[in-house]
Amino acid sequence: MNAMKKVFGIAVATGLLLLAATLAQAESNDSFDALTNAEAQVQLELEQFARTNADYQLLLEAQKISASLNPQGDKTNLSRLDEGCLRLQLKVLLALASARDPYYDRDASTNIVYANVMPPLSKRNEPLMSGMDPEAIKDAEVRKAYEDAIAENNRRNEKLKREMALSRGEEYALMDIWIFVKHGFPENSAAQKSATEIVEKTVADETILNRFKSGSMPGLTW
DSSP, rough: HHHHHHHHHHHHHHHHHHHHHHHHHHHTSSSSSEEEEEEEEHHHHHHHHHHHSSSSSHHHHHHHHTTTTOOOOOOSSHHHEEEEHHHHHHHHHHHHEEEESOOOOTSSGGOOOSSSSOOOOOOOOOOOTTTTTTGGOOOOOHHHHHHHHHHHHHHHHHHHHHHHHHHHHHHHHHHHHHHHHHHHHHHTOOHHHHHHHHHHHHOHHHHHHHHHSSSOOOOOOO
16 A cells, blocks of 8 residues: 555656646747747857758758747737747748658659669660669669669659658648647737737748648648
8 A cells, every 4th residue: 555655646746746847838939038949049050051952851840840839928919938939939830831842743653653763674684673782783874874764763762852841841841830820829819919010021932821821720731
């Protein structure tokens, strides 16, 4: 019995610690210091990405940082704190959208990624199979063509991963903004109307804007 009480006491203590940590995290959003810190972190991530336009993980990290800020101020009128949080989320959303390739079509034949690449036919009638080691091919011309095909397939795969990650990052950012505006304030309140106006004036992309205006929360399309 004493052992059970001890275990129960530990469980309760652990639960209280987790609750305290959760409350501390929620309360940490309710300050201009938290917003200022988030803005600095996001700006750093965006600047680092802009240097090479390559490491898209920086944008995904920026999205996570901005998404941690929830409506905390006056529920009737849009507070400066909430406006700042919303504008930061919009900044990240636009950065993600801008980083995507608007002409990328994952279903196009030129973008298909293969699990294994098939070597071209060899004039020497060598036994060839998809996924084989290029070094095993004796015909230098065929080997070079095969290596080039593998490199192209790898490039397509990296492009696919980038576009998918950016697409989902953009959509998560849009979902966060939709929840922030639609559920963070009383319906039709001055706060909600002001937040909606900010979104509509900031986002020029009609596709993104129409998804924001939807009565149901936008989901993942990819």
